[in-house]
Amino acid sequence: MWGKHRAQDKMDERLSAYIDGALSPRERARLEKQLAEDPALRARLEALRRTVALVRELPPVPAPRNFLLSPGMVAQPARPLSPARRLAPALTFATAISGILCVVLLVANLTTAGLVEPMAAPVPLARGVETTSVAEVAMADTAVTPEDTPSLLRAFPTEEAPAASLAMPSESATPEVPWLGIETPSIIEELPPGAMGGAGGIGGGGANWGGAAPAGPEPRGIEGAPSPWPETETPSLGIAAAPEETIPATLPPEAKVVLPTPTPEAVPISETASLSSWLPVGGLALLTLALAVMTVWAWRAR
Amino acid sequence: MDESRLIAAARSGNLDAFNELVLAYQDRVYNLAYRILGDPASAEDATQEAFISAYQHLSTFRGGSFLSWLLRTVANRCYDELRRRKRRPAVSWESFGEMDEEANPFLVNGHPTPEEAAQEAELTHLLQMAITSLPPDQRIVLVLSDVEGMDYAAIAETVRIPVGTVKSRLARARARLRDFLQARGELLPRKYRLENED
Numbered sequence: 001m002w003g004k005h006r007a008q009d010k011m012d013e014r015l016s017a018y019i020d021g022a023l024s025p026r027e028r029a030r031l032e033k034q035l036a037e038d039p040a041l042r043a044r045l046e047a048l049r050r051t052v053a054l055v056r057e058l059p060p061v062p063a064p065r066n067f068l069l070s071p072g073m074v075a076q077p078a079r080p081l082s083p084a085r086r087l088a089p090a091l092t093f094a095t096a097i098s099g100i101l102c103v104v105l106l107v108a109n110l111t112t113a114g115l116v117e118p119m120a121a122p123v124p125l126a127r128g129v130e131t132t133s134v135a136e137v138a139m140a141d142t143a144v145t146p147e148d149t150p151s152l153l154r155a156f157p158t159e160e161a162p163a164a165s166l167a168m169p170s171e172s173a174t175p176e177v178p179w180l181g182i183e184t185p186s187i188i189e190e191l192p193p194g195a196m197g198g199a200g201g202i203g204g205g206g207a208n209w210g211g212a213a214p215a216g217p218e219p220r221g222i223e224g225a226p227s228p229w230p231e232t233e234t235p236s237l238g239i240a241a242a243p244e245e246t247i248p249a250t251l252p253p254e255a256k257v258v259l260p261t262p263t264p265e266a267v268p269i270s271e272t273a274s275l276s277s278w279l280p281v282g283g284l285a286l287l288t289l290a291l292a293v294m295t296v297w298a299w300r301a302r
Numbered sequence: 303m304d305e306s307r308l309i310a311a312a313r314s315g316n317l318d319a320f321n322e323l324v325l326a327y328q329d330r331v332y333n334l335a336y337r338i339l340g341d342p343a344s345a346e347d348a349t350q351e352a353f354i355s356a357y358q359h360l361s362t363f364r365g366g367s368f369l370s371w372l373l374r375t376v377a378n379r380c381y382d383e384l385r386r387r388k389r390r391p392a393v394s395w396e397s398f399g400e401m402d403e404e405a406n407p408f409l410v411n412g413h414p415t416p417e418e419a420a421q422e423a424e425l426t427h428l429l430q431m432a433i434t435s436l437p438p439d440q441r442i443v444l445v446l447s448d449v450e451g452m453d454y455a456a457i458a459e460t461v462r463i464p465v466g467t468v469k470s471r472l473a474r475a476r477a478r479l480r481d482f483l484q485a486r487g488e489l490l491p492r493k494y495r496l497e498n499e500d
Contacts, residue, residue: 009474016473020447022454051480055448058429059422063332064342067353068321074357 015045019052084301091298095291102284109277305368313360320357327369328353330450331376337445338380340434348383352376373450374460377442381461384438432482440475447472 017023018031035042303326311319331352336345352375363371433441442461446452447468457472458465 009477012477013470013473016476017469020454022469047480047484048476051476051483052448054425054429054483055433055444055479056451058337058426058449060329060333061336063328063349064346067324067328067332067350069317069324069353069357071317073354074317 011041011044012048015048016052018045019049082301084298088295088298088301091291091295095288095295098284098288098291102281102288105281105284109281112277309360309363309368312357317357320360323368324353327372330369331372334373334445334450335376335380337430337433337449338377338442339383340430344383348376348379352379355379370452370456370460373446373452377446377460381438381442384441388438428483428486432479435482436475436478440471440478443468443471444475444479448476 014023014027014031018028023031035045303322305323305326308319308322312323328349332345332349335348335352336342339345339348352372356372356375433444436444439461443457446457446460447454452460454465454468454472457468461468463471
């Protein structure tokens with residue numbers, strides 16, 4: 001059915017061109033041969049020819065009036081631009097700026113995300129080591145049973161904690177137990193802000209404390225170079241991690257002074273930070289989209 | 303009429319010179335608009351707009367036939383109008399049966415005999431209905447070819463389509479027109495019927 005219609009259309013096209021004398025000599029000869037053999041095709045051609053003749057014989061319609069131009073008709077009054085259209089260039093500029101900022105921020109975030117992730121890892125590791133050392137110290141002091149230790153470790157659910165626990169010899173921590181909680185508060189307070197932050201803090205002075213463990217897997221930190229602080233202060237870092245019930249009742253009341261303890265909810269700092277760093281990008285992208293829509297609308301306004 | 307002198311004067315802002323060109327070509331321009339659009343009011347609007355546009359864009363005329371350039375301008379106006387109508391159709395089929403008298407030159411100018419005038423008017427009316435029933439792209443090509451007598455190359459230049467497309471659109475338009483008239487054969491005067499009834 002479709003093929004038949006298509007063939008008829010093709011034939012009509014040839015017949016139409018034949019009427020206009022627009023066929024090549026070869027095509028014309030072939031068509032004339034077909035016409036000679038096919039009366040239906042001849043009738044088709046004749047009907048088409050008469051149709052064209054009827055249209056060509058249509059009488060011209062005279063203009064009903066004169067179309068003379070007056071100066072007022074051809075004057076091109078300067079059309080005042082609508083307020084939206086006047087804003088269009090500024091909106092275009094704002095869209096471009098917003099888009100560029102969005103891209104720059106996106107690239108910066110992607111780049112820093114790649115750099116920050118490995119650097120962020122030591123923070124929980126350092127805490128884990130501190131916790132572990134306290135746990136072991138507590139175990140050595142019999143105030144904490146081996147069954148209690150996992151609960152302490154759970155306070156900082158880091159994967160590095162068990163490894164650090166294994167790497168740190170318990171005998172190095174054991175002697176300092178009596179000092180737990182006595183000197184620590186004052187020492188901690190004397191430390192500069194950020195000194196607790198990681199390997200560059202307490203361990204930066206050459207003595208590689210528990211907090212410096214991530215800097216190297218070997219446990220030489222505790223047994224190595226002399227510390228600027230007395231070694232007895234070492235476990236004081238772990239007090240912060242030790243729950244109150246793990247401290248022996250025989251300890252002085254000062255031992256119960258607990259330093260600000262990172263809660264388990266506070267651990268995914270890097271996640272929170274990365275989420276907050278993506279917020280501006282999303283906001284800027286939305287702003288760019290809104291500006292682009294407004295720009296298109298402003299340019300199309302007349 | 304010195305066409306090139308008038309064009310040069312109009313280009314320099316002489317509106318009187320341009321109006322001489324308007325008087326010379328307004329019938330042809332209006333006729334094309336009327337055949338394409340099918341109603342006198344729209345044809346008048348298209349003609350007036352075409353002349354205004356031609357005057358304002360006279361600097362774009364690069365020589366050649368000024369009439370062809372004018373016809374191209376009005377054809378484009380008509381094409382825009384047809385596209386607008388396609389988006390918002392407002393003219394019904396029945397309205398074509400109420401064409402203005404001035405659209406029929408036989409009724410305006412008179413004819414040898416009333417009977418022949420009536421037959422011619424009937425035929426003209428039916429043909430205009432048939433042309434108006436064509437899709438816009440086919441209609442413009444048909445009018446430019448068979449009413450204005452343009453060749454394929456000129457039509458291709460006017461409508462800005464390839465010559466091959468002109469050929470196929472023209473063939474389809476003529477075939478549709480033939481089918482339209484054959485279907486309404488009894489409406490045509492006997493001497494204009496497309497099929498032999500013997």
